[in-house]
Amino acid sequence: MKHRLIALALTASLAACGGSSPQSDGPAVNVLELGIDGMSFVGPNEIKSGWTTVRVTNDSGLTHFGLVYRLPDGVTAQMLSDEVVKPIQHSLTANIEGRTEDAARIAATIPVWIGDITYMGGPGMMSDGVTGEATMFLTPGNYIVECYVKTNGVQHNYHPEPGMHGMVLPLTVLEEEGGMAEPEANVTLDISNGGYRIADGAFQPGENSVRVNFVEQRLYNNFVGHDAHLFRIDGDTDVDRAATWVDFFPNDGQQTPAPAHYVGGIHDMPEGSTGYFKVDLAPGEYGIVAEVPDAQETGLFTTIEVPGGETDS
Numbered sequence: 001m002k003h004r005l006i007a008l009a010l011t012a013s014l015a016a017c018g019g020s021s022p023q024s025d026g027p028a029v030n031v032l033e034l035g036i037d038g039m040s041f042v043g044p045n046e047i048k049s050g051w052t053t054v055r056v057t058n059d060s061g062l063t064h065f066g067l068v069y070r071l072p073d074g075v076t077a078q079m080l081s082d083e084v085v086k087p088i089q090h091s092l093t094a095n096i097e098g099r100t101e102d103a104a105r106i107a108a109t110i111p112v113w114i115g116d117i118t119y120m121g122g123p124g125m126m127s128d129g130v131t132g133e134a135t136m137f138l139t140p141g142n143y144i145v146e147c148y149v150k151t152n153g154v155q156h157n158y159h160p161e162p163g164m165h166g167m168v169l170p171l172t173v174l175e176e177e178g179g180m181a182e183p184e185a186n187v188t189l190d191i192s193n194g195g196y197r198i199a200d201g202a203f204q205p206g207e208n209s210v211r212v213n214f215v216e217q218r219l220y221n222n223f224v225g226h227d228a229h230l231f232r233i234d235g236d237t238d239v240d241r242a243a244t245w246v247d248f249f250p251n252d253g254q255q256t257p258a259p260a261h262y263v264g265g266i267h268d269m270p271e272g273s274t275g276y277f278k279v280d281l282a283p284g285e286y287g288i289v290a291e292v293p294d295a296q297e298t299g300l301f302t303t304i305e306v307p308g309g310e311t312d313s
Contacts, residue, residue: 030178036060039156041145041169048178053135058126063258064147066132067267068122071142072113077170080144083111089158096153096251121275124229124265125246132264135183135276138173145169151256183276185211191226192216195299196288205308208279217271220292221249226300229265233285243301246291283308
């Protein structure tokens with residue numbers, strides 16, 4: 001797998017180098033191609049600005065995602081790892097061990113600049129074998145692509161060695177524009193405080209391009225906001241568990257193995273923003289859920305039916 005990932009990174013780097021040349025044979029593309037090697041993202045660390053697709057190929061054996069956010073001015077990826085990721089992990093460990101007072105004390109050390117991070121989307125939950133793809137309009141600046149799903153009580157973004165990152169990829173969005181056009185979509189999903197609404201179109205078998213309008217946005221536990229993650233509902237799927245699993249805050253939240261097959265989606269974006277994601281869907285039933293507490297009670301969980309299965313005959 002490592003050789004394939006190296007080839008993927010090399011191909012993506014060459015594509016990025018060639019992206020500055022005029023493309024006379026088709027529309028401009030601006031794609032950040034990432035693979036996963038162990039607990040690291042593999043791929044380029046810079047991309048042109050404007051409409052930008054982040055595509056993550058997950059053949060790691062675990063469930064991951066690719067949250068994209070812009071760092072506040074003056075904040076580095078190393079500061080993020082040392083001052084945010086590390087204390088969150090230590091607080092999580094204390095909670096798991098029943099040391100709740102220690103957990104609260106450690107969490108209180110997280111710096112106030114965490115509130116100045118701007119979440120800008122990125123591919124949602126994807127099970128092993130899924131390629132997640134999300135497209136957002138990114139302005140120049142310093143960003144992070146991150147996954148904090150847990151395995152054995154440890155977040156994927158955490159690395160115990162000083163100076164090292166887990167699944168935290170520093171990303172520079174350049175002043176140079178990529179020139180990619182805004183995507184088209186066959187279905188539009190509105191997200192508001194009251195939940196999800198399919199505003200236009202419909203999900204279909206095969207590839208879907210989903211436009212997501214973040215009509216309203218709010219923070220939950222000062223950390224996460226409205227987003228959308230899709231999972232397949234099979235005959236043996238525990239739907240309640242699959243819907244609550246995406247909530248990071250319980251000790252067993254986002255703890256692998258995942259209870260369902262997650263096929264992608266898009267992470268938080270600011271209120272008023274529009275992002276896009278692609279998912280490849282077989283006929284059947286799917287859940288859409290946000291990474292927030294009590295999603296089922298607040299309208300941020302719904303189900304959809306993709307036509308073409310036996311139930312449609």
